[in-house]
Amino acid sequence: MISVIEIFKEITAIPRCSGTYEPFINYIKDFASKNDYDCYVDNYHNILCKKSNSKAKLSIQNHYDIVCLKENCIPTIIEEDGFLKAKESTLGADNGIGCSYMLWLMTQGYDCEFLFTSDEEIGLIGANNLEHQLNADYMLNIDSEQEGEICIGCAGGVDIFGKSSFKSIIENEENYKLYEVEISNLPGGHSGVDIHKNVPNGIKLIGELIVENNALLLDINGGERINSIPVNVKAIIACKHKPKEIPHDNIRIRKIATKSEHLNVWDRNIATFIYTFANGVRAYDEKLGVVLNSINLAKITTKIDAIEVELSARSMDNDELKKLKKETTVLLKSFGFDVTTNGKYSAWRPDINEFTNRVLDIYKKYDEDASLEAIHAGLECAIFKKKFPHMKLASIGPNIFNPHSNREKVEIASIEKLSKIVKEIVDSF
Structure with missing residues (x-):
């Protein structure tokens, strides 16, 4: 079975600077078809993949655009000292890693709503203008950047x-x-x-x-x-x-x-x-x-x-x-x-509920120090909570250091550890 890291290396070669859509959309359409998912694209370039006649209880969501400090940048990945880095550019682990977890789960045929949003890095444009309807009661976002922290609130901006x-x-x-x-x-x-x-x-x-x-x-x-x-x-x-x-x-x-x-x-x-x-x-x-x-x-x-x-x-x-x-x-x-x-976007007021507690209980099997936190950054969860008030949301992610800079790097061991956590969360549904 292909790994999250292998998928990440594959999609990193696809142009994904904010404002660039078609290469990744075409990749996802092909990927969805090969793995027996329907694929829908709205007028704001948001991509929703789900099974025909889906009964999904869980949505998994990440943005696919990356910060490019140079126009039309395609990162060249370097593996060094247990980290993935990029040669003289941002890496795009924010949020290519989150997308990679979603694609990895799709290769295993899970009945989830997989939502890839556009242009998060230039104003959460895709999330703010989402035209897709989500029916799941729970959403797992994988756009956080600190292992062990389960984000249940974020800053508005x-x-x-x-x-x-x-x-x-x-x-x-x-x-x-x-x-x-x-x-x-x-x-x-x-x-x-x-x-x-x-x-x-x-x-x-x-x-x-x-x-x-x-x-x-x-x-x-x-x-x-x-x-x-x-x-x-x-x-x-x-x-x-x-x-x-x-x-x-x-x-x-x-x-x-x-x-x-x-x-x-x-x-x-x-x-x-x-x-x-x-x-x-x-x-x-x-x-x-x-x-x-x-x-x-x-x-x-x-x-x-x-x-x-x-x-x-x-x-x-x-x-x-x-x-x-x-x-x-x-x-x-x-x-x-x-x-x-x-x-x-508005602030996402911290909310402890049955879903956040479920995520915490699973996480603690792998990290006894795991905790519920709020972060001083914008997450699309704030928008989805407003759009879908019934939803319970949580955000997790592997260790990503110095995002939005040429020093961005993601820890390989953390990616692998989170793979087990994400899979167990999805299996719990």
Whole structure:
């Protein structure tokens, strides 16, 4: 029988960056046909596989898109020190591993509703617009990233976008010199589960350098995805002296030989906002050991007529999320930005029930320290709970480290251990 790992290696060769659908859909259609499942695809590229005349009590769900820090990336898998990694890219274990468990179960003919959702990484688009009807009373999501933790709740999230068009052309009477400032190869990470780890934010570091050197901003671009901590940032600045470096190893400053009589500069409020913005954890529950509220300054882009910033806010409480959204909107406007928001998903309030207890009891056979937890990241479970109020949900997964970054890796032993747990959960139905 083919293993979960073998399936994962196979589907990793299929293009699955967010916004790419047909290659994986065609693969699933063929796979379903070979294993005697009906396959349905809705208008939002969500895929549902189930048996004809299914009487499934359990839905199993995962998203099939992956974060690609480079466009059209297909990860090259490296096996090293008990882990699967990728060569100079994200791995896509988030959530190719979850999909691999589903396909593995399909090879064994289980009567479940197997739901593969699209575009989770760019706003949970597939889940939010799901057109398929699910009839099962229980859902197992395999998109968690910490072995031993059974997720029964998650943070809600909202994306916030700022746009500033304030720039001016000034005479270079004070003999400003031009410099290219670049920050690269920072650790990066997931803007939810890694936000409390003091991972350096490249945009914040650039803002610090600009303000502390009293420099002018001419151009800036940085950040990879709205749900990632920015790794690479580059800016063109004007300064009366060679900029003093801030204490960080990943900063490079290069003088530009061109001498300009006029400078096309952006409003100082932009750099001031970056520098002063309280990025990261906003509230933390010491007793539960969980981040309650956070916000990540994820991307900044210079367009022809504007500089645009993108931020991702998260909260374990819907009222707190609204408050964080409102405060950030007001703050951005005070610095001269026009603001829009995109409400992605609500928080999933923790719920202990007969299904979560069943999953916990099975898990404890393999790990006596297994526990019910809530995580500071978005899971599609929050959307499905709202769409299907009758459903009982839980989320599990193997050890995946540093998702959404080039350091992403998944533990092989953890994948194999979870295979036994997943199979026993499904067998219990």
